[in-house]
Amino acid sequence: MKNAHILVIPYPAQGHVMPLMEATRCFTSNGLKVTFVNTEFIHKRLTHACLDIDCLGDLMQMVSVPDGMEPCDDRNEHGKLAETMFQFMPTKLEELIIDINKNDDEKITCIAADCYMGWVLRVAQKMDVRLALFCPSSTAVLAVTMSLKKLMDDEIINKKSGVILKDQKVQLSTSMPLMDPANFVWACMGDPITNQIFFDYLFLEGKEAAEAADHIICNSSMELEPGVFTLFPKMLPIGPLLATNKSARQIGHLWNEDSTCLTWLDQQPACSVIYVAFGSITIFDQLQFEELALGLEDTKMSFLWVVRPGTSDNLDYVFPPDYIDRIGSHAKIVSWAPQQEVLNHPSVACFMSHCGWNSTIEGVSNGVPFLCWPYFADQFVNKTYICDIWKTGVGLNKDETGIVTRGEIKSKVEQLLNNTLKENALNLKEKVADSCVRGGNSSNKNLNTFIEWLKEG
Incomplete structure (x- = not known):
């Protein structure tokens, strides 16, 4: 059987790239081949900042695809970036997979995508590749994504726009924290247009991808967020994903560290x-x-x-x-x-x-x-x-x-x-x-279960 080859793609921001790179280090240390896909903008910054860190190895290659924005555009315009990626990157990712798959021994067997890049589902379905999602944030946020229909049915949010309709805190389960809808991610991006873009492209698309994905792995632990993992057992905690020692320093920084x-x-x-x-x-x-x-x-x-x-x-x-x-x-x-x-x-x-x-x-x-x-x-x-x-x-x-x-x-x-x-x-x-991936307990067991699934090809 040919070796499993995982295509990993984070949302283009440091807080998303870093934990997925740590997850990738777990994959490669277990013999899996990984192609890590950043946008060209992030790839350039990342490789510049990480030149002194020996973190890749033979089983990992870093590649890039354009995000659709011009070099002079401001990537801090989060709405524009999200919309442009949604429109431009699926085709580029398909082209990358087609190019990789020309070598029968290198064919992509699974895409592991950031849960905020839900459009990757369409690529996975078109290319007939298995899909796993990775949640880099607190899983309470992903739980909100998975609960969008309930929030709409309860008239907490508008069905089309995600606009908050009720000024009251919500609790998705009795063991989860109370949340103010005004602080839902798509509702606090700064302006109505950006809020709408985030709702459409990150959360509605993310909900569809989460429901269709074979697995959802999360940079969290049962001890930190028991309510979420009880409510959504499909989510598997494999964290915290941290650099475990000084010889394996934290990777994924976009700035040079001052030691x-x-x-x-x-x-x-x-x-x-x-x-x-x-x-x-x-x-x-x-x-x-x-x-x-x-x-x-x-x-x-x-x-x-x-x-x-x-x-x-x-x-x-x-x-x-x-x-x-x-x-x-x-x-x-x-x-x-x-x-x-x-x-x-x-x-x-x-x-x-x-x-x-x-x-x-x-x-x-x-x-x-x-x-x-x-x-x-x-x-x-x-x-x-x-x-x-x-x-x-x-x-x-x-x-x-x-x-x-x-x-x-x-x-x-x-x-x-x-x-x-x-x-x-x-x-x-x-x-x-007690639950950490390096401790051999719950998160470690979940990670090993996921890696065995990846190896099935």
């Missing part, structure tokens, strides 16, 4: 540093940036702050006057950090985060309590998990003008470090470790 922050952390006392990082998409205006800077200073604690370059209309943020001189050696500011290694460092006391799912499970897996500052998409649901379900963090609230003030930051840091949240975080860490 000097680890040396700086080595010089700090245990549990003394606030780690501040808001992922690859969050953007603050200048006023909020300054308030955050001054709030961190007012805590009187040391902090490690990731400030991405060029994140505000292609202009760098401006620090308050004399700020860098005042904070001196009590702070370290970098453009990107090796986050898993940072969160595993004994000097880190807490994590001020946008609550993206990768950051969430990395913090959880290292027993670090959170200061939650969600920006959009699934991050609001993740905050609910952290603050209300797991009780491992506190939320940062905006004032009447929409600003998280320096006083709020100082107050919540004090609150976080003077209660039982750290103990809760350490307890959750132990529970998750």
